[in-house]
Amino acid sequence: MDLLDKKLLTMIQSDFPVANKPYQVIGDMLDISEAEVIDRIKRLKEAGIIRRIGGVFDSRKLGYYSTLCALKVSEEEIEKIAAIVNAIPGVTHNYVRNHAYNMWFTLIGPSKEEVDNTIKDLKRKIKVKEIMNLPAVNFFKVRVKFDLYQQCK
Numbered sequence: 085m086d087l088l089d090k091k092l093l094t095m096i097q098s099d100f101p102v103a104n105k106p107y108q109v110i111g112d113m114l115d116i117s118e119a120e121v122i123d124r125i126k127r128l129k130e131a132g133i134i135r136r137i138g139g140v141f142d143s144r145k146l147g148y149y150s151t152l153c154a155l156k157v158s159e160e161e162i163e164k165i166a167a168i169v170n171a172i173p174g175v176t177h178n179y180v181r182n183h184a185y186n187m188w189f190t191l192i193g194p195s196k197e198e199v200d201n202t203i204k205d206l207k208r209k210i211k212v213k214e215i216m217n218l219p220a221v222n223f224f225k226v227r228v229k230f231d232l233y234q235q236c237k
Contacts, residue, residue, distance in 0.1 A: 085133070088114065090232035092124055096137065097229050143192050144223075149199050150192040154185035154216040162187065165210050172202060185216060 091114060101109040107125075108118040128134045143150050157165050162180060169178050169189050178189040193199040196219075203215050 085128075088116070089124055089128060092121065093128065093133070094230070094232050096125075100137070148192050148194055149196045149219075150190060151199055151217050151219040152188065152190055153203065154188045154218065155210075155212055155214065156185055157187045157212075168210055169206070172206065174199070174202065
């Protein structure tokens with residue numbers, strides 16, 4: 085990773101331009117071509133340095149309801165049940181933990197009732213007795229921006 089990659093990574097974390105040609109805008113700011121910006125991002129993504137590029141929205145401010153869910157899944161069924169959970173349109177994260185409740189996922193929907201119905205349907209589909217439904221009571225959001233460029237100066 086060179087200094088330009090570090091500048092690029094620092095910039096796109098929170099200053100991603102909202103424009104018709106955002107990669108051109110970034111290129112202009114870094115004095116490189118749009119194609120080079122795209123190539124660098126592609127290379128950084130392939131190297132696992134960038135996991136995803138996308139907007140982050142406050143679902144509550146958009147009128148949506150979200151919850152964290154946990155369930156107990158046998159080792160043999162993890163892949164099968166993960167595929168079923170991941171196919172639900174409102175699931176944003178799904179991960180396995182080393183715990184009795186070993187599969188956790190977040191679910192977002194247009195209302196509490198719709199999220200509750202999705203959970204009921206999922207229970208029937210995967211034939212489990214319990215899915216823990218853990219809606220947030222308090223919200224804490226920690227914002228982190230890694231300034232890779234300043235570290236090199």
